[in-house]
Amino acid sequence: MKPDPRQLVDGLVAGDRAALARAITLAESALPRHQELAEEVLELCLAHASHASPGAGGAVRLGVSGVPGVGKSTFVDALGVHLVREREETVAVLAVDPTSPVHGGSILGDKTRMPRLASDRRAFIRPSPSGGSLGGVARATRQAIVLCEAAGYRNILVETVGVGQSEVAVADMTDCFLLLMLPGAGDELQGMKRGIMELVDLVIINKADGGSEGRAARARSEYEAALHLFPPPPHGWAPVVGVCSAQENRGVREAWELVLRHRAHMQESGWLHRRRAAQARRWLVELIEGHLREAFLRSAAVRERMPGLEGLVEAGALSPLRAARQLLEAWEAGGKG
Numbered sequence: 001m002k003p004d005p006r007q008l009v010d011g012l013v014a015g016d017r018a019a020l021a022r023a024i025t026l027a028e029s030a031l032p033r034h035q036e037l038a039e040e041v042l043e044l045c046l047a048h049a050s051h052a053s054p055g056a057g058g059a060v061r062l063g064v065s066g067v068p069g070v071g072k073s074t075f076v077d078a079l080g081v082h083l084v085r086e087r088e089e090t091v092a093v094l095a096v097d098p099t100s101p102v103h104g105g106s107i108l109g110d111k112t113r114m115p116r117l118a119s120d121r122r123a124f125i126r127p128s129p130s131g132g133s134l135g136g137v138a139r140a141t142r143q144a145i146v147l148c149e150a151a152g153y154r155n156i157l158v159e160t161v162g163v164g165q166s167e168v169a170v171a172d173m174t175d176c177f178l179l180l181m182l183p184g185a186g187d188e189l190q191g192m193k194r195g196i197m198e199l200v201d202l203v204i205i206n207k208a209d210g211g212s213e214g215r216a217a218r219a220r221s222e223y224e225a226a227l228h229l230f231p232p233p234p235h236g237w238a239p240v241v242g243v244c245s246a247q248e249n250r251g252v253r254e255a256w257e258l259v260l261r262h263r264a265h266m267q268e269s270g271w272l273h274r275r276r277a278a279q280a281r282r283w284l285v286e287l288i289e290g291h292l293r294e295a296f297l298r299s300a301a302v303r304e305r306m307p308g309l310e311g312l313v314e315a316g317a318l319s320p321l322r323a324a325r326q327l328l329e330a331w332e333a334g335g336k337g
């Protein structure tokens with residue numbers, strides 16, 4: 001049965017979780033007709049958002065990253081519980097994990113790893129779309145953010161693994177990017193990738209418990225010193241370092257206060273608006289690139305010639321430049337269909 005976009009939007013705006021889940025499933029689908037439906041749903045949601053809260057900046061969008069095992073799920077669970085129980089707010093948890101297996105489900109955003117939050121009606125948890133390229137997974141999550149905001153979620157937490165380009169993608173869809181670290185900075189400090197540190201707004205050292213409190217405090221000073229070496233960012237917010245124990249629920253409230261401090265700074269300086277505007281512009285470019293790539297690879301002219309030309313390039317009989325040129329010309333000659 002073809003879902004009706006208007007009905008889906010009415011449902012999700014009214015708080016129907018099944019409607020929200022269905023809309024996200026459409027956004028994750030690779031089928032062109034699903035994507036068209038998802039676009040209609042999104043347009044309606046965007047119209048609703050600008051009508052419902054003009055200029056309000058919408059939800060707080062927080063990216064959370066860190067290496068596997070650092071405590072992302074535990075931290076997001078504790079932070080989410082703080083938001084719903086102590087602040088009486090709503091929270092949606094999304095994930096970007098291009099490494100997640102096609103079968104057996106994904107690891108990030110897994111409800112069983114956020115047991116306390118998963119049982120709360122004010123929280124919505126959605127695992128990473130699985131088995132796609134980073135581009136596909138990121139595109140779906142960007143759309144899911146808009147859908148969750150239309151559904152009224154005040155806070156959106158986007159979890160990602162600290163590998164590859166997924167951190168860049170998540171920093172590019174959130175207002176604030178939080179990196180979780182382990183106590184015992186030494187090694188990590190050296191391996192800290194400059195590119196990642198430039199994305200980071202908050203560093204939180206987790207697992208400051210069970211005798212590791214001293215090491216965590218030392219790590220904090222070392223990170224603060226290291227972060228000072230970076231040139232100040234144009235928006236004037238230098239990354240702040242905090243300490244917490246997600247497991248023992250200490251420092252989690254303080255971490256959220258840092259998120260709010262960052263937000264106040266970004267709002268007052270006008271940079272929240274600028275950051276979102278730049279993100280919208282890059283989203284546009286990504287959408288165009290994605291559509292062009294898919295249309296190109298789907299076209300009959302390209303599908304016919306691609307395997308042969310790939311073989312010639314692999315064998316060294318044809319240069320990649322020539323092969324690309326031939327394919328693009330065939331695509332254009334075929335009316336791009």
Ligand code: GDP
Pocket residue numbers: 066067068069070071072073074075113206207208209210244245246247248
């Ligand atoms: P993720 O892979 O980054 O999502 O990490 P998890 O949240 O699954 O945590 C990995 C392991 O670290 C689990 O065994 C957690 O119980 C444990 N853990 C998470 N947070 C803390 C913490 O604050 N202190 C301690 N001691 N262990 C923690």
